[in-house]
Amino acid sequence: MKVRSDFVVRSVAGSNVVVPTGAATVDFNGIMTLNDTGMFLWGLLEKGAQKEDLLKALLSEYDVDEATAKEDIEKFLTKLQEAGLVE
Numbered sequence: 749m750k751v752r753s754d755f756v757v758r759s760v761a762g763s764n765v766v767v768p769t770g771a772a773t774v775d776f777n778g779i780m781t782l783n784d785t786g787m788f789l790w791g792l793l794e795k796g797a798q799k800e801d802l803l804k805a806l807l808s809e810y811d812v813d814e815a816t817a818k819e820d821i822e823k824f825l826t827k828l829q830e831a832g833l834v835e
Contacts, residue, residue, distance in 0.1 A: 749825070750796045755833050757782060757790060766833065780831060785810065789824055793834060799825070 754772035757764050764787050768776040782790055788809060789802055797805070799821060806817045828834045 749793060749798060749834050751790060751793045751828075752833055752835050757787065766831075775832070778831070780827075780833070785820070786824060789821070793828075 752772070754768060754770045755776075756767050756769060758767050759765075764782040766780040766782065785806075789806070792802055792805055802821050803814070803817055806812065806821065807814060810817075812820075825834070
C-alpha cells in the first residue's frame with residue numbers, strides 16, 4: 749500500500765493537513781488532518797509499507813498493545829482508502 753503521489757502533507761497553523769496536487773485538486777473535496785501518529789504512519793506509507801510493517805513500527809515507536817495498534821491501523825487505512833489517498 750502506498751500514498752498516492754498527488755497528495756502531500758503540509759503544516760498549516762500547527763496542523764498537519766493532507767493537500768492534493770495536480771489533477772487530484774479537482775477530485776478531492778474536503779480536508780484531512782493528521783495527528784502525530786497519523787504522520788508517523790503516513791511517512792511509512794509514502795515508502796510503500798504494508799500493514800505488517802505499520803504494526804511493527806507502531807509497536808516499536810509507541811507504548812500501545814497489539815490489539816489496539818491493529819484496530820487503529822485498520823481505522824486509519826480505511827479512512828485513507830475511502831478518501832482515495834492510497835493505492
